[in-house]
Amino acid sequence: MQLSCPMPKLDFDIITLGHGSGGTLTNRLLESGVFNLLANPLLNEKHDGAIFSLEGKLAFSTDSYVIHPIFFPGGNIGELAVNGTVNDLSMCGALPKYLSLSFIIEEGLPMTQFWEILCSIKAAADNAGVSIITGDTKVVEKGKGDQLFINTSGIGTLHPKADIKLSNIKAGDKIIVSHQIAAHGMAILSVREGLEFETQIVSDTTPLHDIVALLLDTFGNDIHLLRDPTRGGVASVLNEIAKDSRMGIVLQESSIPVDDQVQGACELLGLDPLYVANEGVFLAIVSPHIADALVTLLSTQSKTSLAACIGTIVPDHPGQVILHSKIGGKRVVNMLPGEQLPRIC
Amino acid sequence: MQLSCPMPKLDFDIITLGHGSGGTLTNRLLESGVFNLLANPLLNEKHDGAIFSLEGKLAFSTDSYVIHPIFFPGGNIGELAVNGTVNDLSMCGALPKYLSLSFIIEEGLPMTQFWEILCSIKAAADNAGVSIITGDTKVVEKGKGDQLFINTSGIGTLHPKADIKLSNIKAGDKIIVSHQIAAHGMAILSVREGLEFETQIVSDTTPLHDIVALLLDTFGNDIHLLRDPTRGGVASVLNEIAKDSRMGIVLQESSIPVDDQVQGACELLGLDPLYVANEGVFLAIVSPHIADALVTLLSTQSKTSLAACIGTIVPDHPGQVILHSKIGGKRVVNMLPGEQLPRIC
Numbered sequence: 001m002q003l004s005c006p007m008p009k010l011d012f013d014i015i016t017l018g019h020g021s022g023g024t025l026t027n028r029l030l031e032s033g034v035f036n037l038l039a040n041p042l043l044n045e046k047h048d049g050a051i052f053s054l055e056g057k058l059a060f061s062t063d064s065y066v067i068h069p070i071f072f073p074g075g076n077i078g079e080l081a082v083n084g085t086v087n088d089l090s091m092c093g094a095l096p097k098y099l100s101l102s103f104i105i106e107e108g109l110p111m112t113q114f115w116e117i118l119c120s121i122k123a124a125a126d127n128a129g130v131s132i133i134t135g136d137t138k139v140v141e142k143g144k145g146d147q148l149f150i151n152t153s154g155i156g157t158l159h160p161k162a163d164i165k166l167s168n169i170k171a172g173d174k175i176i177v178s179h180q181i182a183a184h185g186m187a188i189l190s191v192r193e194g195l196e197f198e199t200q201i202v203s204d205t206t207p208l209h210d211i212v213a214l215l216l217d218t219f220g221n222d223i224h225l226l227r228d229p230t231r232g233g234v235a236s237v238l239n240e241i242a243k244d245s246r247m248g249i250v251l252q253e254s255s256i257p258v259d260d261q262v263q264g265a266c267e268l269l270g271l272d273p274l275y276v277a278n279e280g281v282f283l284a285i286v287s288p289h290i291a292d293a294l295v296t297l298l299s300t301q302s303k304t305s306l307a308a309c310i311g312t313i314v315p316d317h318p319g320q321v322i323l324h325s326k327i328g329g330k331r332v333v334n335m336l337p338g339e340q341l342p343r344i345c
Numbered sequence: 346m347q348l349s350c351p352m353p354k355l356d357f358d359i360i361t362l363g364h365g366s367g368g369t370l371t372n373r374l375l376e377s378g379v380f381n382l383l384a385n386p387l388l389n390e391k392h393d394g395a396i397f398s399l400e401g402k403l404a405f406s407t408d409s410y411v412i413h414p415i416f417f418p419g420g421n422i423g424e425l426a427v428n429g430t431v432n433d434l435s436m437c438g439a440l441p442k443y444l445s446l447s448f449i450i451e452e453g454l455p456m457t458q459f460w461e462i463l464c465s466i467k468a469a470a471d472n473a474g475v476s477i478i479t480g481d482t483k484v485v486e487k488g489k490g491d492q493l494f495i496n497t498s499g500i501g502t503l504h505p506k507a508d509i510k511l512s513n514i515k516a517g518d519k520i521i522v523s524h525q526i527a528a529h530g531m532a533i534l535s536v537r538e539g540l541e542f543e544t545q546i547v548s549d550t551t552p553l554h555d556i557v558a559l560l561l562d563t564f565g566n567d568i569h570l571l572r573d574p575t576r577g578g579v580a581s582v583l584n585e586i587a588k589d590s591r592m593g594i595v596l597q598e599s600s601i602p603v604d605d606q607v608q609g610a611c612e613l614l615g616l617d618p619l620y621v622a623n624e625g626v627f628l629a630i631v632s633p634h635i636a637d638a639l640v641t642l643l644s645t646q647s648k649t650s651l652a653a654c655i656g657t658i659v660p661d662h663p664g665q666v667i668l669h670s671k672i673g674g675k676r677v678v679n680m681l682p683g684e685q686l687p688r689i690c
Contacts, residue, residue: 016684022576022622023681027585045510046589048433048572049406051503061394062445062498066483088393100407100498104449138411140688144491153407153445153498158396165390227393231367240372244391277367336368339361343485 005119007112008033015109020139029137033115037122042098042133050133052098057158059094061085064151068343070117073187074202078117081150082124083205083279084230084345089154090212091226091282093162096128100153102136106145117148128207130154159213161220168224169245174291175311176284178211178304179204180257181234185276186265188344195268197261206280206303214301215284219294222287229283230345232336235274237283238311238321239335248317251333253325257306274323275336277344285313350464352457353378360454365484374482378460382467387443387478395478397443402503404439406430409496413688415462418532419547423462426495427469428550428624429575429690434499435557436571436627438507441473445498447481451490462493473552475499504558506565513569514590519636520656521629523556523649524549525602526579530621531610533689540613542606551625551648559646560629564639567632574628575690577681580619582628583656583666584680594666596656596678619668620681622689630658 010032018025035043042050063084070077082099089096101121105114125132187203189195208228215223229237234256242249258266258273266273280303286294291309298307321333355377363370380388387395408429415422427444434441446466450459470477532548534540553573560568574582579601587594603611603618611618625648631639636654643652666678 017687018684020576020687021581021681021684023581023620023683023685024679025683026577027680047437047510049404049437049439049499049501051402051404051437051439053402057396057398059394059396060443060445060500061479062447062496063481064447064449064483064494064496066449066485068489092392092394092396094394094396098405100405102407102409102496102498104409104411104494134406136408138409138688140411140491143488144413146485146489149409149449149494151407151409151447151496151498153447153496154394155405155500156394165392231365232371236366236368275368334369335372336366338368338370339363339366340368342362342365343483 007115010111013111015105015107015111015114015139017107017139017141020137026137034118037118038132040131040133042131054097054157059089059092059156059158061088062151062153063088064149065345066149066343067345068146069191070147072191072203073200075205076117076120077148077150078120079124080205080345081152082121082128083207085152085154086128086130086207086209087228089156090209091228093159093164093216094156095159095213096130096154096156096209098133098155099125099130100134101132102151103138104145104149105139106147107139107142109147128209159216161216163221164223164226166225166245169247169285169313171247171313171315172288173224173285173313174288174309176286176291176295176307177256177310178282178298178307180259180306181278181281182258182262182266182273182276184279185341185344186262189341190265197265199261201262201265204278204280208280208282211301211304215294218297219290222290223284225285227283229278229281231277233275233277234283235333236336242321243319246318248314249311249321250314251311251321251323253323255308255310257308274333275340352460355456358456360450360452360456360459360484362452362484362486365482371482379463382463383477385476385478387476399442399502404434404437404501404503406433407496407498408433409494410690411494411688412690413491414536415492417536417548418545420550421462421465422493422495423465424469425550425690426497427466427473428552430497430499431473431475431552431554432573434501435554436573438504438509438561439501440504440558441475441499441501441554443478443500444470444475445479446477447496448483449490449494450484451492452484452487454492473554504561506561508566509568509571511570511590514592514630514658516592516658516660517633518569518630518658519633519654521631521636521640521652522601522655523627523643523652525604525651526623526626527603527607527611527618527621529624530686530689531607534686535610542610544606546607546610549623549625553625553627556646556649560639563642564635567635568629570630572628574623574626576622578620578622579628580678581681587666588664591663593659593662594656595659596666596668598668598670600653600655602651602653619678620685
């Protein structure tokens with residue numbers, strides 16, 4: 001494995017139960033380079049928690065990442081765990097500041113893999129402008145975990161113009177998707193199923209805080225809701241929104257951007273891209289008068305160059321999502337009924 | 346199983362992969378009662394994160410709980426996960442306010458067990474005065490987890506008189522333990538090994554925030570450091586403190602409070618109580634002139650009625666912990682070398 005940052009010299013090759021003991025081996029694992037790699041003044045205190053000050057309204061979010069496999073086309077569980085929580089904070093309208101980082105390691109994980117993931121965590125945190133200020137390391141016996149699970153929790157400061165909540169949604173609001181959908185889910189599925197395509201489908205894991213800040217700077221409280229359609233895909237998130245807001249949603253299938261190769265892979269496997277998981281993609285529900293300008297602004301940014309308005313909030317059929325298909329029909333789009341692809345994030 | 350709060354009527358008996366899909370089944374699991382049970386205005390927003398305001402300095406801490414078995418004498422993984430993070434915040438000198446709650450469930454977990462744990466979480470959160478404001482639920486395949494892992498991360502507000510940090514430790518400072526040690530580790534070991542004692546040894550999991558607040562109100566910055574000796578026990582934490590502060594530590598074995606039954610169980614198994622994990626116990630390193638008064642104050646509280654001064658910070662033998670034994674000898678107490686009892690918290 002090509003490590004993206006040099007691994008310190010260690011007297012062990014794999015993680016053992018003792019590395020989760022809280023004793024000598026835990027200390028050696030952390031002191032061997034983890035603390036140096038992630039160093040910042042708050043983490044360096046090495047207390048049970050970190051102390052800091054932040055002004056104004058704060059956002060707090062948590063996610064445990066159990067993705068399988070832990071290395072996948074376009075990323076690994078480490079950067080996913082950073083970007084995922086950065087994006088959950090972004091969806092609240094917050095600028096991510098601090099993360100916690102908690103590992104549940106299955107004994108036997110090669111140290112080279114753990115180090116590679118740590119390096120990705122460091123790079124992703126730097127890229128998103130967040131500091132990892134507190135953490136935890138547990139080790140479970142072989143067969144009681146699956147290589148590595150990561151929890152990150154995050155704290156961010158609310159953008160001064162953010163007023164993002166479900167109750168702000170109004171009939172007539174437009175639904176915008178920030179980019180092509182379904183890439184993350186199909187990237188994971190392709191490696192799990194051993195599928196080969198002409199070019200590899202890669203996960204779209206990426207932090208979205210900068211783009212969300214740009215949108216809030218420009219459009220403020222005309223942005224009513226932001227959500228990232230990860231597990232369950234666009235269909236499940238829109239169903240939740242329709243149900244909780246007691247409004248209806250109309251989607252235009254022809255407007256929904258899907259990469260040709262992803263679309264082809266979905267067809268091959270009989271999957272609807274609307275149910276496939278995304279990572280670096282978000283949905284915005286916005287006042288109708290800014291919808292075009294917002295899509296235009298998104299299209300100037302590389303991560304969101306294929307943004308599109310895909311639907312409208314309507315007062316009819318509350319709780320339901322109706323798709324107008326490419327061939328002129330209409331159908332109800334339900335929430336994901338079962339489990340399409342377990343452990344996608 | 347006797348549930349401590351009534352379980353809602355459900356159309357499923359066990360947790361399946363679909364409950365982690367982000368789709369219909371996840372929604373049903375959460376809406377079936379989880380949201381009602383834990384309800385508070387911030388959680389009720391059901392966004393990707395929660396928004397709040399807190400004044401002043403904040404503390405942030407995280408822990409993943411992988412204890413085995415998940416039900417044990419004196420508690421279960423749910424209340425442990427709340428109390429553990431409440432106590433990590435308390436050790437920073439903070440009043441715990443908000444928790445996140447993230448589950449990694451192995452498919453097949455009976456819903457009655459999950460509900461009992463949720464009820465314990467709710468009771469422990471109420472008891473500690475914290476609100477659970479954001480969360481996550483993942484499900485992994487049978488054999489890829491072990492019933493249930495829980496991550497809690499917490500945010501608290503720093504006590505105005507708290508100034509708790511390693512660099513405040515001075516030669517001459519006294520080391521106080523809040524109560525009898527080693528009960529949690531021996532409670533878990535007794536059920537794992539099927540040991541029977543005359544009366545059952547029970548875990549001492551309990552929140553310590555109220556007692557810490559009382560100490561800070563009374564003694565302020567004469568309290569230099571607080572730590573809870575969980576994994577690795579008192580010996581490992583004191584070794585970390587000695588190493589990181591570059592000071593020596595002298596312990597008086599005869600002063601260290603251990604319950605007779607716990608002591609007997611340790612002897613039976615050849616274990617040193619200094620290495621056995623604790624939950625509702627903390628160490629305080631304090632100015633010598635307040636040590637007696639602090640022990641007296643602790644002894645008025647039921648959770649800390651057997652508090653004792655067990656040692657002193659010294660300028661000699663920096664980085665080392667020396668124990669003066671009951672029979673007059675001296676020995677070096679090292680950090681826990683291997684893994685005495687995996688998955689103790």
